[in-house]
Amino acid sequence: MTARQLRLVCASANPDKVAEIEQLLTGIAEMEPRPTSLGEVIEDADSLTGNARLKAVAVCDASGHAAIADDTGLEVDALGGAPGIYAAQFAGENATYADNRRKLLDDMSGVEQHLRTARFRTVVMVMWPNGDEIVVEGVCEGHIAEAEMGDAGFGYDSIFIPDDGDGRSFAQMSADEKNVMSHRARAFSALPGALMLHSSTEG
Numbered sequence: 424m425t426a427r428q429l430r431l432v433c434a435s436a437n438p439d440k441v442a443e444i445e446q447l448l449t450g451i452a453e454m455e456p457r458p459t460s461l462g463e464v465i466e467d468a469d470s471l472t473g474n475a476r477l478k479a480v481a482v483c484d485a486s487g488h489a490a491i492a493d494d495t496g497l498e499v500d501a502l503g504g505a506p507g508i509y510a511a512q513f514a515g516e517n518a519t520y521a522d523n524r525r526k527l528l529d530d531m532s533g534v535e536q537h538l539r540t541a542r543f544r545t546v547v548m549v550m551w552p553n554g555d556e557i558v559v560e561g562v563c564e565g566h567i568a569e570a571e572m573g574d575a576g577f578g579y580d581s582i583f584i585p586d587d588g589d590g591r592s593f594a595q596m597s598a599d600e601k602n603v604m605s606h607r608a609r610a611f612s613a614l615p616g617a618l619m620l621h622s623s624t625e626g
Contacts, residue, residue, distance in 0.1 A: 429618065431549060433457050434464075434478035434492035439577035444493070447602060447611040451618070454491070461485040471496050471508055471546040472558055479550035489551045495606065497579055499527070499541040499567060501534045510579070524571065524582050531567055539566040543583065543606035547614060549621075557617045561609030568592055576601065 429452040435441050436457055448454050464481045466474040474494040482490035497510045506513035506527070514522035531539060543563045550556040565585040573581050573594030580601075581594035587604045588596070602608040 429453070430455060430488065431491040432482050432486045432488050434475075434482045434490050436463075440493075443598070443602075443607060444491070444611075446598065447608055448491075451611070451615055452491075455486075455488070457482065458485040466494070469508070471544060472548070474508065475546050475548040475558070476550070476556070479548050479556065483550055483552045487552055489549060491547065491549050493545055493547040493607065493610070495543060495545040497541060497543055497583070499531070499539075501538050501540075502530060520578055524579060527567065527579065528570070528582060531569075534567075536566070536569075539569075541565055541567050541583065543579075545606040545610045547607075547610040549614070549618065555621065557614075557621050559610050559613040559617050561606045561611070561613065563587070563604060563606040563609065 431448070431452045432455045433441055433444060434457060435444065445454050461481060464478050466477055468474045468477055471494040475492045478492035478494070479490045482492065494508070495510065496506070496508045498504045498507055510523070512518055514526040542565065545561045546558060547561075548556055548558050563585050565583050568582045568584050571581040571594075572592040575596065576594040581592050584590065584592050585604055593601050593605065
C-alpha cells in the first residue's frame with residue numbers, strides 16, 4: 424500500500440484542527456473521522472509524543488484501523504517554555520481559546536520585544552492496530568505579539584507571529600499562507616517520506 428492509498432482515522436475531535444489536518448493530508452492519505460463512540464481521551468503524558476500516542480492507541484482500539492494523532496505545544500521562552508504541552512488548558516481546564524490568549528498576553532505584559540521569542544511544536548503520529556508507529560515533528564519559530572492581530576485561524580494564531588513570515592500573525596494569513604510555514608504543516612510535510620519508509624520495511 425502506498426502512502427497515497429492509505430486511509431487514516433483522525434484522533435482529533437477539534438473541528439478546527441480536523442479541517443487543517445484534512446487539508447494537509449491532501450495527496451498523502453484519505454482521512455476518516457474519529458469514531459463517534461470514542462469518549463474523551465485523557466492526555467496526561469509528559470510529552471507531546473506521549474499525548475499523541477495516547478490518542479492514537481485509543482482510536483486504533485475503537486476503530487480497528489490505522490490512526491493519525493497529533494499534539495501541539497507553544498513554548499514561550501520568557502515563561503520558561505510554558506505553556507508547552509498544556510497550551511490548550513493554559514488558563515484552566517475548561518478555558519476557551521480567548522481565555523488562553525488573554526492569560527498569555529497578561530503573563531507577557533511588559534516583556535520587551537526581543538525577549539518575546541516563542542515556537543510552536545507539533546508531533547504527528549501514525550499508528551497501526553499491530554502497534555507499529557511512525558512519528559514526525561514540525562517546529563515554527565516566532566514571537567508573541569503585544570496584542571491580538573487578525574481573526575482567522577484558531578488557538579493562539581492571533582498572537583503568534585512566525586519568523587518566516589512578513590510580520591503578520593497566523594490569524595492574518597489565509598489557510599494556504601499559514602500552511603506554507605506552520606508547525607503542523609512542517610510535521611505533515613515529513614509524513615510522506617516516513618510512510619514510504621515504513622511501507623518499504625514492511626515489505
